Amino acid sequence: MFTLNDLFDITIKMEENGRDVYLKALKQIDNRELESLVQWMADEENRHKSWFEEQKNSLSPSSQDLDIMLPGVIKEMMGNNTLSLNELNFSEISTPVQMLETFILFENDTILFYKFLEAFVESKSVKAGLHQIIAEETAHVDKISAMIQSFKPGGD
Numbered sequence: 001m002f003t004l005n006d007l008f009d010i011t012i013k014m015e016e017n018g019r020d021v022y023l024k025a026l027k028q029i030d031n032r033e034l035e036s037l038v039q040w041m042a043d044e045e046n047r048h049k050s051w052f053e054e055q056k057n058s059l060s061p062s063s064q065d066l067d068i069m070l071p072g073v074i075k076e077m078m079g080n081n082t083l084s085l086n087e088l089n090f091s092e093i094s095t096p097v098q099m100l101e102t103f104i105l106f107e108n109d110t111i112l113f114y115k116f117l118e119a120f121v122e123s124k125s126v127k128a129g130l131h132q133i134i135a136e137e138t139a140h141v142d143k144i145s146a147m148i149q150s151f152k153p154g155g156d
Helices: 004-026 032-058 070-078 096-118 124-151
Strands: none
Touching: 004 032, 004 096, 032 096, 032 124, 096 124
């Protein structure tokens, strides 16, 4: 059995993974605009991590068990997607567009997981905060997509 606490542990790890990858990517970037975007993304991931930590810390010690087998549910829900960019090999990424496309995949995985998590959150205030983070993650995808367009000939 898993608890809501366990789900928050996963979200915290996801945000840490995202932040760490974005910080690692900064070392590979020589474009100021792209560097600014990736630093902003790292800061956003850190802010989200802090929010999830606050939510986890506010849970009662006897958080109700969730009647699910989490690993199987996540595998079924996520298909072949990945919740972690730890295995990302920057030496295999040769263009800024490839890097940004990889970031979009991670952000979309994150959004999908947070929508899944929402089903287990009962608190209206926590649900509202989670909706805000989902909106922010969606904004990340939009900003990354716009950045991709700026690298294409003619900007479109």
